[in-house]
Amino acid sequence: MSPEERDLLKRCARGDESAYRELVERFERPLIQFIVRYVDDRSLAEDLFQDTFVRVLKNLRTYRPEGAFSTWLYTIARNLCLDHIKHVRKVKMTSMDTPVGEEGGKVLYLQDVLRDGGPAPEARAELSEEEETVRACLGQLAPVKKEALILRVYHNFSYQEIAEITDCPVGTAKYRVHEAMQDLGTLVRAAADGPAEEAL
Amino acid sequence: MSCAATLKHLPAMVLGDLEGADRDAAVAHLRDCASCRSERARLESVLSAAKRLPAPEPSGSRRERVVAAMAAAAEDAPQAEAPRRGWLRFTMAAAVLLAVFGTWGVATGRFGLAAPAFELVAEDVAGEALVLRAGGSAWEPLVPGAPVRMGDRVLTNGGRAWFRSTADDRIVLADASQIMINRQDIAHPSLMLVYGELWAEITPRTTGHVRFESPEGDGFAEVLGTRFHLEYR
Numbered sequence: 112m113s114p115e116e117r118d119l120l121k122r123c124a125r126g127d128e129s130a131y132r133e134l135v136e137r138f139e140r141p142l143i144q145f146i147v148r149y150v151d152d153r154s155l156a157e158d159l160f161q162d163t164f165v166r167v168l169k170n171l172r173t174y175r176p177e178g179a180f181s182t183w184l185y186t187i188a189r190n191l192c193l194d195h196i197k198h199v200r201k202v203k204m205t206s207m208d209t210p211v212g213e214e215g216g217k218v219l220y221l222q223d224v225l226r227d228g229g230p231a232p233e234a235r236a237e238l239s240e241e242e243e244t245v246r247a248c249l250g251q252l253a254p255v256k257k258e259a260l261i262l263r264v265y266h267n268f269s270y271q272e273i274a275e276i277t278d279c280p281v282g283t284a285k286y287r288v289h290e291a292m293q294d295l296g297t298l299v300r301a302a303a304d305g306p307a308e309e310a311l
Numbered sequence: 312m313s314c315a316a317t318l319k320h321l322p323a324m325v326l327g328d329l330e331g332a333d334r335d336a337a338v339a340h341l342r343d344c345a346s347c348r349s350e351r352a353r354l355e356s357v358l359s360a361a362k363r364l365p366a367p368e369p370s371g372s373r374r375e376r377v378v379a380a381m382a383a384a385a386e387d388a389p390q391a392e393a394p395r396r397g398w399l400r401f402t403m404a405a406a407v408l409l410a411v412f413g414t415w416g417v418a419t420g421r422f423g424l425a426a427p428a429f430e431l432v433a434e435d436v437a438g439e440a441l442v443l444r445a446g447g448s449a450w451e452p453l454v455p456g457a458p459v460r461m462g463d464r465v466l467t468n469g470g471r472a473w474f475r476s477t478a479d480d481r482i483v484l485a486d487a488s489q490i491m492i493n494r495q496d497i498a499h500p501s502l503m504l505v506y507g508e509l510w511a512e513i514t515p516r517t518t519g520h521v522r523f524e525s526p527e528g529d530g531f532a533e534v535l536g537t538r539f540h541l542e543y544r
Binding site: 123126128131132135136139140143144147148153156157160161164165168169238239241242244245246249263264265285288289290292293295296299300 | 321322323325326328353354356357358360361362363364365366367368369370373374375376377378380381382384385
């Protein structure tokens with residue numbers, strides 16, 4: 112950790128709001144992108160982004176800088192994302208085919224009225240078909256693989272750093288990244304082949 | 312190198328991780344195998360598309376919102392006895408836990424209450440803490456040394472309370488919080504965090520376990536060891 116970063120954290124621990132702002136500004140771009148890609152829901156990602164910094168602040172007193180601050184920050188963000196994913200799994204599910212109302216004589220189903228959490232329509236329109244498929248398939252990866260791939264591909268973390276953030280051995284981190292890439296390729300292929308198979 | 316082995320190495324290769332003899336052998340195979348070359352091109356295309364996916368940009372309003380939340384958290388944070396004691400803090404933002412066990416291995420029946428009845432004794436009180444006795448209708452001040460038994464509720468209002476249980480568990484109830492001893496079962500006593508925040512350090516049992524509950528059944532928790540922090544707002 113650089114002396115400048117250490118000083119910034121000390122100011123944060125003392126309650127200096129300008130230090131909060133500096134800290135958020137410094138990590139905003141990569142961290143919000145990490146969280147958005149992890150949970151694939153921009154609105155939720157905004158909440159988790161905020162929660163990450165609040166938790167950083169709450170834990171600053173006990174933080175012992177043994178590695179890079181960014182590694183600790185991503186660990187907190189990752190744990191919050193995982194907490195959310197585990198919580199969602201406990202939430203009672205409602206079928207997307209559930210009728211929720213009627214409009215102009217036509218029955219409206221849940222899937223018609225729910226925002227799916229992905230990019231807004233205007234943003235989606237900018238994605239190529241392949242990009243849209245890849246985005247959807249990323250969301251289908253197992254969380255431990257997806258997080259490893261995101262940290263590697265989008266954030267250029269070393270396997271050592273990925274291992275620290277995801278709390279696993281370095282070899283496991285590397286294996287997960289490669290498996291995620293393999294799975295992503297398989298999922299994209301299956302998505303591309305899907306309509307043809309149905310036609311058969 | 313065979314097609315199968317080459318295909319196995321392709322993810323590492325497109326990510327730039329394949330080195331040494333494996334890489335040389337894979338490259339040699341790809342020179343002669345159109346099928347594997349096609350698969351490599353496909354994976355590279357997937358990776359390239361993944362890298363092109365848009366992501367949110369920095370935003371001044373987001374920054375200010377986060378800074379405000381940090382400032383509010385700094386103001387609300389109780390003076391941290393728990394961290395000073397080196398307790399593991401575990402925070403949950405919304406719905407809390409169904410049950411937290413004093414330690415792992417509950418199912419084995421290796422843990423349980425040493426004492427025949429479970430109650431808390433207030434060791435110290437800072438600021439205002441009130442107790443509502445089971446069956447009672449009036450809150451009364453909680454004083455150090457007072458017991459808290461089955462059905463009793465305790466709330467803090469501008470204060471904090473420290474408890475020790477008959478099984479030597481330690482509980483710290485934060486400000487603006489309420490707890491209730493919810494079940495008097497010798498083997499499985501239960502403490503409900505009605506709302507607010509507490510720290511707990513649980514003594515390992517020889518049989519049975521202790522439960523911590525929230526009034527809502529739709530929650531979860533993870534606990535490492537016997538020290539944790541719960542929050543339910």
